Amino acid sequence: MTRGSVRSIIGARHLSFRTCTSTPMTRTLDALLKLDELQSLLGSGDADKLHDAARRAQVALGFRATDAMLGLEPVGEDVLERLGAAVRAALREATALGVHDAACELARMHMADGDLDGAFATVVAAAEAGHCPGVELAAHIAGRTRDPQRAAQALGWLQAARERDEHGRMHFMLGLFACQGVGGEVDVARGLACHTEAAARGDADAMFELYVMHARGLGCPADEAVALVWCRKAAEGGNVRAMGNLGGFYATGSGVERDPARAVEWYERAAQLGHGRSAATLGTMYATGDGVVVAREQARLWFRTADDLGFDWRDMAEAVGLDVEAWDDAFAGPMGLD
Structure with a gap:
């Protein structure tokens, strides 16, 4: 799921029937036009156009992946499969022509398929060229596989790229x-x-790590006040785990004055950026009235969002005394507003 897509899911749940039924032909036509464009470019040797067309098609495929959740009639699987295959072919060609960003996108596809070997091989040239996103991705794969040779290569690439580390990802x-x-x-x-x-x-991810290290006393004296500062900076910088933690601090009064409204604010920000635990927490808050007014429809919405994000909210709900089966059954009914 793309970053920020959950906000779109939430906002689109109450689309009218007219809206939902008036667009399938347009979306199918859009997919077919993008497929035709990619097929016309394959073999052209125009790396930039191939990469640009592939990226636009990827965006369209990302939206098509959420159509069913939005109540929209899906575009035909055959069309989507052909478009997906054309995207990969275009990215392979652009990669061979030296477009390092294309190599990174293709490597991420290999990773999504569980093919870490293919992903690493795809991004090696970009990493060797000092392309920072390529270096970061190669290092991420090496860290996951724990292959000593890959780790040594990635470490060398990271060290070589430190001077060009504008945003801190190499460090x-x-x-x-x-x-x-x-x-x-x-x-x-x-x-x-x-x-x-x-x-x-x-x-912001480094800020979150500093929060953890100062909270636990890893490499430094444990200091909750310093840890909280880093957690807040990480949350404000966009780290979703920090947002969820900061929501927890305000919900419980841990290190800060208890403030349920601010807790909800941070939980919502985290959930809208894909943090399933925050969505589940919001569901339990609205279902039980913990710091907020009981709102069953809001609870149902957030529990369903947690499901969409792949987070099982049921253990959390059961722990606060909710009848999980009743809430599951409630999903069968129409969504409405309180």
Whole structure:
């Protein structure tokens, strides 16, 4: 699911019948036009046009993946399969022509298929060329596979790219490698230094790691106040886990004055960016009246959103005394407004 798509899902649940039934032909035609464009470009040798057309088709495919959740009649599977195959072919051709961004997109597809070997092989040339997104992706794959040779390669690419690390991603990955012992021995102090540098360059994920390290006393004295500062910075910078944690702090009064309204605000921001646990938490809050007015439809909406995000909210709901079967059955009814 693409970043920010959950907000669209929530906003579109109450689309009118007329809206839902007036667009399938347009969407099918759009897919066919994009397919025709890609097929006309394959073999042309025009790397930029291939990559641009493939990216636009990818966006369309991303929207088509959520059609059923929005109550829209899906575009035919045969059309989508042909478009998806054409996108991959275009990205392969653009990659062969030296478009490193295309290599990264194709590698992510391999990863989604569970083909980490293919993903790594696809992005090697980009990483060797010092393309920072390619280096980051290669390092991510190496960290997942724990292959010593790949880890050593990725570590070298990360170190070589540090001077061009405008947004802190190289230092963030170096911090993860150091803390986890990827490509060498575990060195938490070095990890802390790398994450600190990444955070200084604006990386919100590094800020979240600093929150965890200061909260747990990893490579530094444990300090809840400092940890909270980093959690807030990470949340404000866009890290969804930090948003969810900050919502929890306001919900419970941990380290801050209890403020249910701000808790809901942060939980909603996290859920709308794909954090399933935050969506589930909102569901339990609205179902039980924990810090908010009981609102069954809001609860149903957030539980359903958690399901859409692949997070099973049922254990959480059961833990606060909700009848999970009754809430599951409630999904069979029409969604409405309180």
